[in-house]
Amino acid sequence: RSNCAVALKLTVNSTRRAKWDATLGFVKPTQTIQSQDGLLLVKSLADVVPGGGSVPLMNLIIFRRFPLLYLERGSDSNSSTILTEAQEEKRRQQFEQRRSREIEKISDAAEKDCAKLVDEQAPDQWTTMMSSTAMCDYYEGLSKEDKLIVDRWEERRNSMVTDMTRRVVDAKIQSNPSLTRSSMSFLRVTVKALQTQQPHMEDINDEDDAVAIPSHPSATLTVWRMSEDQSNALKEGSAVRIKGLGVKSELRDDMLQFSANDKTRIQLLPKQPSSRQLQLSGFTKRAFAPIVRAHVLSRKAAVDRKAGDGVHIDFAGVLVRSEQEQQGMSHISCAYLTDESGLLLRLQRDIDTGDDSAFSGWTKILEEGEVLAFKDVLVLPFDGTANCAVVSWSQPTVQEKAFTSPRVRSLQKWAESDGAQRTFATVLASFDTGL
Secondary structure (H helix, E strand, O other): OOOOOOOOOOOHHHOOOOOOOOOOOOOOOOHHHHHOOOOOEEOOHHHOOOOOOOEEEEEEEEEEEOOOEEEEEOOOOOOEEEEOHHHHHHHHHHHHHHHHHHHHHHHHHHHHHHHHHHHOOOOHHHHHHHHOOOHHHHHHOOOHHHHHHHHHHHHHHHHHHHHHHHHHHHHHHHHOHHHOOEEEEEEEEEEEEOOOOOOOHHHEEOOOOOOOEEOOOOEEEEEEOOOHHHHHHOOOOOEEEEEEEEEOOOOEOOEEEEEEEOOOEEEEOOOOOOHHHHHHOOOOOOOOEOHHHHHHHHHHHHHOHHHHOOOEEEEEEEEEEEEEEEEOOEEEEEEEEEOOOOOOEEEEEEEOOOOOOHHHHHHHOOOOOOEEEEEEEEEEEEEOOOOEEEEEOOOOOEEOOOOOOHHHHHHHHHHOOHHHHHHHHHHHHHHHHOO
């Protein structure tokens, strides 16, 4: 009935059809059910319906983790901006400085106005003393009772002015949108469902890989106001169990969109998956690709624009030249890199002149021979004129600082060889002549 206050709500992601011969009523609390806190364990992303309610329980592999970002909402609440950690820190400092100056102005004006209002309640003895040209002499000439009245009012007045000023300042801050700032941190990770069984042959994709990797679907998980415990659990290659996983109604890049917050229960599985289980789940460890791989993807993007949409790679190369170009109000910074193949790659980025984190400062000078590694650069169409692959610094891109990768160490060793010097000279000569 429509006017009934009690109802049973079933959502598709939290419900499964029982066997036709299942006994109705309470379910027997088996060991499996108890280990799942009595919740339905969803085992595949294919079983999740967008907008079908939250997922009660799911075991996921953290496939890729991206940098922490911040969502800053405008004062009108209708606009928003995504910021990096460095941008967030700079915006926060600028806001605090500007807010402090404005509050100081408001406080000075409010204190004067509040003092006038409070003084209207002052006793005659105090009012006369304040209008006297010799307040000290006037006070000494007062009787003991009048001195007590003045002293008590002085104490009461200071408290009244302070309290009234604080209330006025707080009210003006609340009514002035420019004096409040809303910014919320969030982390995005790509996840895959944890697989424990051998996949079917049609789910295997070995097109570009030396080892066949199962082609399981991925989803994006966004965690708002992530806690420290959640951050420790959400490492690449880790298996986590998440309780009460929100599911958005729309896909993005044909991927499910999960959401969680600092209250969501995210825990590492007591028994982490073996390397075989990770492989069955479609997990591949990050590896810095050679520049020839970027050439293949960039050429594909030039032929078919859709093929390059949203493709990100990790790569490492040796810097041979860096340039900056100003286009209107923005600066375009380009770094040209090569490796043992002698192929050229251009990494470009729109530089925010106010962002001290941009390219870590290395783009301003030529540091030929330095090995650089980047994660999650966006592949762009091949530049036939410059004869180079093109990638762009995107929102999730980070420059790798810890050179523990075998690929990076191999490049460092090669960069010091005579063959590398000859390769640099050949690449630069071709670059300068436009060949």
